[in-house]
Amino acid sequence: MAIVNGLSVDVEDWFQVGAFENVLARGDWDHLPMRVERNCDAVLDLFAQAGVTGTFFTLGWIAERAPTLMRRIAEAGHEMASHGWAHERVFRLGRKAFREDLARSRKVLEDVSGAAVRGYRAPSFSIDARTPWAYEVLAEAGYAYSSSVAPVVHDHYGWREAPRFAFYPLAGSDLLEIPVTTAEVGARRLAAGGGGFFRVLPYAFTRWAIRQVNAEGRPAVFYFHPWEIDPDQPRVEGAPLRSRVRHYTNLRRMAGKLQRLTAEFRWGRMDVLADAERRRAVRPAA
Numbered sequence: 001m002a003i004v005n006g007l008s009v010d011v012e013d014w015f016q017v018g019a020f021e022n023v024l025a026r027g028d029w030d031h032l033p034m035r036v037e038r039n040c041d042a043v044l045d046l047f048a049q050a051g052v053t054g055t056f057f058t059l060g061w062i063a064e065r066a067p068t069l070m071r072r073i074a075e076a077g078h079e080m081a082s083h084g085w086a087h088e089r090v091f092r093l094g095r096k097a098f099r100e101d102l103a104r105s106r107k108v109l110e111d112v113s114g115a116a117v118r119g120y121r122a123p124s125f126s127i128d129a130r131t132p133w134a135y136e137v138l139a140e141a142g143y144a145y146s147s148s149v150a151p152v153v154h155d156h157y158g159w160r161e162a163p164r165f166a167f168y169p170l171a172g173s174d175l176l177e178i179p180v181t182t183a184e185v186g187a188r189r190l191a192a193g194g195g196g197f198f199r200v201l202p203y204a205f206t207r208w209a210i211r212q213v214n215a216e217g218r219p220a221v222f223y224f225h226p227w228e229i230d231p232d233q234p235r236v237e238g239a240p241l242r243s244r245v246r247h248y249t250n251l252r253r254m255a256g257k258l259q260r261l262t263a264e265f266r267w268g269r270m271d272v273l274a275d276a277e278r279r280r281a282v283r284p285a286a
């Protein structure tokens with residue numbers, strides 16, 4: 001029986017990408033054309049054709065402005081989960097502001113989708129060694145799981161020492177952390193759970209990585225963004241060349257790659273994956 005992997009979409013628009021934050025201020029967002037609704041509808045069509053369900057980690061900022069989209073996502077059988085309010089990284093918020101960010105986004109997500117929110121993904125995988133309080137805040141707020149850690153080194157994110165697979169970050173709590181997928185090549189650990197790596201590198205890299213993880217008996221956790229299937233999005237001038245190259249490469253090929261990926265492996269919601277991983281998840285040393 002093939003392993004069911006976790007399929008996730010980080011619902012944010014083309015102007016909310018972390019790599020562009022020094023060019024596009026939050027105050028500008030309301031003056032820019034939103035494309036997330038049509039892009040998400042295309043993702044919903046793609047998932048429906050593939051017969052898969054997944055989790056939509058959504059910004060509160062988006063849910064407030066596209067409420068009917070949230071309802072369409074939930075009614076199609078997908079999980080509605082939180083990606084925070086306006087893509088502020090957790091280590092920049094601090095404990096109190098993080099608690100407020102979580103509460104504000106969850107309220108609007110639940111109000112407009114009609115579904116309960118049990119899962120959270122930190123913007124830019126920004127839970128790491130700098131935020132020991134973050135899991136306490138998530139547990140107090142009653143979240144069942146987080147998928148907020150990238151156990152690799154990367155120029156924008158990463159917590160190299162974190163476990164590769166599901167673990168309980170707090171003693172005495174059932175809050176589960178499910179890191180995004182990495183693959184191991186010898187002593188090296190590579191980000192392999194999607195994002196730019198999936199879009200920029202050949203499809204065969206991700207296929208190899210997911211097969212490797214499944215051969216270890218574990219589910220892969222894959223993510224992408226709605227803007228990644230939108231070749232016609234406005235181009236952001238003035239961002240660093242490296243960020244622009246990463247952002248705009250292979251947008252036209254992304255939908256086809258996703259069709260291949262969803263056909264080749266089994267996929268499901270992150271909350272279902274979390275429940276399946278609980279038995280095997282690592283507990284912290286007492």
Ligand SMILES: [Zn+2]
Pocket residue numbers: 010012083087123124
């Ligand atoms: Zn994000």
